Amino acid sequence: MILTVDDAKGMDKEDSLYKFREEFYIKPNTIYLDGNSLGLLSRRAERSLLEALNDWKEHGIDGWTKGKHPWFYLSETLGKLMAPLVGADASEVIVTGSTTVNLHQLAATFYKPEGKKSKILADELNFPSDIYALKSQLSIHGFDPNTHLITVNSRDGRFLDEEDIIKAMTDEIALIILPAVLYRSGQILDMKRLTKEANQRGILIGFDGCHSVGAIPHSFSEWGVDFAYWCNYKHLNGGPGSVGGLYVNKKHFGTAPGLAGWFGSKKEKQFDMEHTLTPAESAGAYQIGTPHVLSIAPLIGALEIFQEAGIERIREKSLKINRFLMDLVKQEFPDMGFIIGNPLDDHRRGGHISLEHKEAARICKALKENGIIPDYRSPNIIRLAPVSLYTSYREVWEAVQVLRKIMIEKQYENFKNEREVVA
Template identity: 50%
Template sequence: MANKNFNPGLDYARELDQKDPLGSFRDRFYQLESDKIYMDGNSLGLASKDAEEALLDMFNVWKTEGILLWNTKGGYYFQYAREIGNRLAKLICAGENEVIVTGNTTINVHQMIGTFWRPTKERYKILVDDLNFPTDRYAVDSQVELKGMKVEDVVKVVKSRDGIFINEDDVIEAMTDDVAVILLPSVLYRSSQLVDMERVTKEAHKRGIYIGWDLCHSIGCVEHDFEKIDPDFAIWCNYKYLSGGPGATAGLYVNKKHFGKPVGLAGWFGNRDETQFQLRHKFDQAPDAIAWQTGTPSHFAMAPLNGVLNIYDEAGLKNVREKSLNLTAYLMYLIDTTLLEYGYSYNNPTDDTKRGGHVSLVHNEAYRICLALKDHNVIPDYREPNVIRLAPIALYNSYEDAYKLVEALKTIGENKEWEKYSAERAMVM
């Protein structure tokens, strides 16, 4: 699918902003000082006024109620993770109590692999790809080693043909009779490829294989219909597109057909409500996704997410997705018409049905260009070996932001400004 028809010039960008039905939501988010252009919302979303209000409200409940907060508002705060989970479920078309806010991404991978991977002599392999974010693989390998098995014997890796994209045909071909569980990303964090989740899930289920998805780089940006996709489980973080705050409690989905399946990691907040405070030493598993909670949830790490979901309720994920696709298409148009002569290109899909929410800008001097961009008041995101991830977020980035970003990249390219910077890698970039 070709990029949409756009026009050049700053006036055109401003015209798009004037017509933007989501433009007013920008004022609900705190912009960075000095009018910095923030293009890193796919790593950490900006703070919103709604998130701030929700966090302060939570602090006030603690301040005024103390331990009594568990019984305030009919047990609302005792069930806080469930309440927010059911709000999140609407973003992926999941059913009631299929989503719980708990843990972090890595712990939730451990939890799901520990639950769904019960190796037998015939089925014992875990199928993964070689492009997913490393933490998923660390957790998978750790689970294998905890069972006294060898990673090289158990973990089956589908290798990318080009180091950029996953080929769904290769994944399906790798679904042999010895595969028990599959874990894949919905959107690749480097290239922004949106995998055909429905097709891959159906093929896994035809072969009796459990399959789960990492939604870290899609939730809050891409529309998912879990009623149609019907995966067995999913995990994700809530601090990227969803702007739940640094270290926000993560999300976990378990298909209702697996309710009652013994959890991989049991903890007291996964116990049935009615017997939880009887403090028995035998786990009485909750009857739904609540069972996959472990320890006491962090309300301060959940409250900002609860606040920002008000914005999603008002804006509508369908509208967010539409603007996200248009913003990234516009950014690609500007790259094609302005930057190619300076050695820039991109390696993300142009097809709307196959692209997540960011553009993967490629340049041989990507790292040093990122440093130069920061001196142009642009906050990008770098990924080895040569990718500048640019994520114009639908709720708070403008078309003018995209235009000014490209103008900065053009200036850097014209003057080879990257030569002023060291190529030595910083700890965080």
């Protein structure tokens, strides 16, 4: 069966999420396929940011307790809205910090080396910032990162095998940090299985949800995950520099934060100004400093959309539209050097497609020149992320036709095969 533009139009008509496209600012004559790096601005996110500015304008210091969105409890309020996206109780989620700051906080809190149980387990495909943070934490404890950071190797450079991760869970491991979804290939790790195996060995385990939260459903509490952290500017459309999120399983409530700060205080005690911290009895205890209100405000509107759309429907469309994209790639590029480098099975694939090609950097530049916004990852990956809330099937079909034209006409030869400063 040959896929045509009429097939794309038909799927758009049947798409129950199609109406949400109207919520977003979509640039004319542009097809945006980079929502796994930075989500588009929605009108509701813009509105809630303007409301926060107005609260500042109207109330000044009283904005902490007055106005449309009082700031003092804003992190907790948004944590409650975000909890269903990660399968957690409202008390287990807080919107705070950034990905790396939150990882530092969680590692400082839960990495407790004792005797030979002193090593941290990660993987060689993890995002560099996570590795930097873990090496830093090891150094702070007086350990050599070259010997105490154990990284699980990939068998093929694309994916991780859970068997290899489990095999590395020795009695020397004190903490495990893994990606929920691998940022290059889009592979989903079996978080439920890995958590069970870690917990059986008395090892705490945490997940980086930057490429999973807002794209796939999670059940962190049910699985017994110890902690997790993520950014909110990708699939959650919170805007550049958006405040991040973290999850701490309630079984750990009462564990003193490794990095203490006054916003981790129990709310009723915070302004007592005592020199002894009384931590919040929730994930709020792992906040450090004053929330960045103007960077958190767009999430108010962004999460409203997720409440209405529902993560299950978002995932259902994501799988369907990405399958459509992969089928088109197979149809249109049988002999042009493209390799689909993401998992083909739905249950193993996150929210983006990973196309490998030796001319990937040049192809990405040619796509941008033609109004298609992709994402490049070294050394040879074109990431394409049709986003359920604002990408249409028609756009996917058109993007593939543009790519075909680029390849046939060899337009990519007009560019250097190297990444830009920001890729």
